[in-house]
Amino acid sequence: MKLPGLDKLPGHARIWVFGTDRELQGPETAALLRAVDGFLEAWTAHGVPLRAARSWRYGRFLVVGADEDAAPPSGCSIDALVRRLKEVEDGLGFRFVGNEAVWYRDFRGEIRHTSRPGFRALVRKGRVTRESVVFDNSITRLAELRGSRWEGPASGRWQAAFFR
Numbered sequence: 001m002k003l004p005g006l007d008k009l010p011g012h013a014r015i016w017v018f019g020t021d022r023e024l025q026g027p028e029t030a031a032l033l034r035a036v037d038g039f040l041e042a043w044t045a046h047g048v049p050l051r052a053a054r055s056w057r058y059g060r061f062l063v064v065g066a067d068e069d070a071a072p073p074s075g076c077s078i079d080a081l082v083r084r085l086k087e088v089e090d091g092l093g094f095r096f097v098g099n100e101a102v103w104y105r106d107f108r109g110e111i112r113h114t115s116r117p118g119f120r121a122l123v124r125k126g127r128v129t130r131e132s133v134v135f136d137n138s139i140t141r142l143a144e145l146r147g148s149r150w151e152g153p154a155s156g157r158w159q160a161a162f163f164r
Contacts, residue, residue, distance in 0.1 A: 006055040006065050011143030015065045019137055021095040023059040028092050039084045045077040060111050065142050103135035123162045130155035130163055
């Protein structure tokens with residue numbers, strides 16, 4: 001079964017955004033996406049196939065989507081996805097970073113991540129500003145990704161709280 005593109009899923013599709021601890025290069029990216037595609041092509045919830053898709057962004061972010069109209073993912077099916085990603089991490093020597101991290105572009109435009117206290121320190125030092133581009137990997141709907149809720153200036157995201 002060939003996966004549809006993420007653009008073929010409805011805006012209310014459920015998504016998960018996974019960020020890698022470092023930028024992945026050609027062969028690593030190819031291996032990751034082969035493994036993810038193989039998993040998603042066979043992904044089921046209680047024996048019912050899920051209509052899933054994925055996108056790879058900036059060499060750092062894997063976005064996985066599931067059309068809940070076709071069949072909703074279950075807790076067990078989501079756990080299976082996370083287990084498969086852990087296997088891929090172990091095989092390729094990188095880590096997916098949890099959503100507790102704050103993702104941003106530094107002054108050179110490179111994507112970085114840090115802890116919340118680390119981001120607060122960057123704000124105090126002026127290394128990030130309200131205009132700095134940040135990423136919100138906690139979004140859960142494809143419409144949020146499409147509607148620029150994922151990536152944009154810190155002033156318009158939850159990270160704005162660090163500037164108060």
